[in-house]
Amino acid sequence: NAGVTQTPKFQVLKTGQSMTLQCAQDMNHEYMSWYRQDPGMGLRLIHYSVGAGITDQGEVPNGYNVSRSTTEDFPLRLLSAAPSQTSVYFCASLAAGADTQYFGPGTRLTVL
Amino acid sequence: GENVEQHPSTLSVQEGDSAVIKCTYSDSASNYFPWYKQELGKRPQLIIDIRSNVGEKKDQRIAVTLNKTAKHFSLHITETQPEDSAVYFCAASSSGTYKYIFGTGTRLKVLA
Numbered sequence: 001n002a003g004v005t006q007t008p009k010f011q012v013l014k015t016g017q018s019m020t021l022q023c024a025q026d027m028n029h030e031y032m033s034w035y036r037q038d039p040g041m042g043l044r045l046i047h048y049s050v051g052a053g054i055t056d057q058g059e060v061p062n063g064y065n066v067s068r069s070t071t072e073d074f075p076l077r078l079l080s081a082a083p084s085q086t087s088v089y090f091c092a093s094l095a096a097g098a099d100t101q102y103f104g105p106g107t108r109l110t111v112l
Numbered sequence: 113g114e115n116v117e118q119h120p121s122t123l124s125v126q127e128g129d130s131a132v133i134k135c136t137y138s139d140s141a142s143n144y145f146p147w148y149k150q151e152l153g154k155r156p157q158l159i160i161d162i163r164s165n166v167g168e169k170k171d172q173r174i175a176v177t178l179n180k181t182a183k184h185f186s187l188h189i190t191e192t193q194p195e196d197s198a199v200y201f202c203a204a205s206s207s208g209t210y211k212y213i214f215g216t217g218t219r220l221k222v223l224a
């Protein structure tokens with residue numbers, strides 16, 4: 001089991017560019033989520049999904065889109081990057097009926 | 113809205129001393145309280161958790177206590193070692209909602 005994987009590890013974008021952060025898990029977990037981590041602010045939930053075809057907004061969804069076409073994949077799209085989106089992004093997954101959430105290794109994004 | 117407050121934001125202790133980190137939650141429906149440890153540049157890793165039907169849980173040098181009436185829970189690390197130096201996050205969740213609310217983190221430094 002690879003667990004939760006994320007690509008890329010690092011990314012630099014210019015303001016206005018778009019990109020997709022990839023997240024995949026091979027544990028057949030129903031629940032997946034995206035967090036951003038900023039200094040002094042902990043982990044804030046961006047979007048989450050309780051299964052294929054179902055997504056919902058978290059605390060800080062503006063500027064981000066998600067889709068969940070398969071159980072394994074949960075990509076996060078930035079349509080027009082802004083400097084305020086400079087952050088470390090973590091994907092996580094959780095099995096239905098369980099409580100323990102597993103995190104991916106993170107993507108460090110810098111928007112210039 | 114739902115909120116988790118975590119204190120202190122930084123904590124320095126001498127090697128061998130104890131460290132205590134405290135969290136308070138607002139949502140009375142919360143019934144699952146995990147603690148994560150995050151080393152520099154790494155993903156958050158679950159170190160211990162507690163459910164609302166239990167008041168205390170121990171795992172070697174780590175313990176967590178929960179006071180449901182006061183809505184607060186604490187992480188206790190005894191006989192601290194330099195490798196305990198990291199950022200620690202508390203979180204609160206309600207079973208079945210799959211939504212975690214994280215505290216803002218505590219940077220623990222264990223001085224040799």
